[in-house]
Amino acid sequence: MPLSITPEADGISAVLISKGIPLTRQRRLVWEYYLHVGKAATIAEAAADLQPAGVSQATVYRAIAMFAELGLLHRVQVRSGEACYTAALLGHRHPLVCGECRRVVEFVGDDDLSELQRRLELETGFMIYGHHLEVYGLCPQCVEKRSTSRWSSVLR
Amino acid sequence: MPLSITPEADGISAVLISKGIPLTRQRRLVWEYYLHVGKAATIAEAAADLQPAGVSQATVYRAIAMFAELGLLHRVQVRSGEACYTAALLGHRHPLVCGECRRVVEFVGDDDLSELQRRLELETGFMIYGHHLEVYGLCPQCVEKRSTSRWSSVLR
């Protein structure tokens, strides 16, 4: 993997620098991992894939915690209940997650939720800073070899 | 806490029985805990509160895993990254979570997402079984004593 700054990493660089947080080689690698992996990946998976590139497990934990707190990574729910993260999609893009194999496909929500957001701020007094819409399904491959899970979901 | 079957527990009873899963005293207590606690609670919190009622930690883990797989409990994201669960809201109700103290307020989404769901099934070939919309904010109390968190969120 070349060490040049990719455009994507450059984008995140601006975010971190604007907050006075150094963009280190390790953090960039963790970010690029989630940007390109194309699925909701666990911390263990990220750590395993990044170890050869010289990123320690502890650093992966720290970077993911930081990105998550910044809102750049988002934890998503999968059937098994494992802690999986996926790169947060700015704009009105949302993840469609396969609950089985965790493949993630992005989609653009047609509807603007800012209206809802305004309504909620008035009704509840909360200061709303974001929302997250996840859609769950089974990808074509996983529909085939359907889970032999003991309990099948109540939801449809 | 009386051991009579509450209406809420009765509701879940129907769900479990329809799947041949016994509704035990412990499972009912775990469910009622999440129904009434009014916030996104960690497993440790549930276990601590239920221990006096005679529910072991291991059972709390098992019950939560089962409810989550059934779609009756949903894991939500809070700032700190802890694993928190909240009772899934059937219909078009969604949680508004305080990212700081984890208080949960429910709201009814005006917009029906079934249209979006249909569109996605066509476009992606996924078999969609559900969605989850979480809105994050800070509740009035937490806006005051604003977090001294090291990094503040990128999101608005």
Added chain:
DNA sequence: GCATAGGTTGAGAAGATTTCGCATGCATGT
């Protein structure tokens, strides 16, 4: 370009969390 200050990293230990195994217990059906 080079030094500096301050935050970051790596390795392994320490600390939490989560799961397991097995004996016991409860409920259902005969």
Added chain:
DNA sequence: ACATGCATGCGAAATCTTCTCAACCTATGC
């Protein structure tokens, strides 16, 4: 009442996550 099949509880085991601290980078200023 008896047998059967899960569920439960306890404690241990396995796993995951955080911490400690010296050495090392990164961004910045000279």
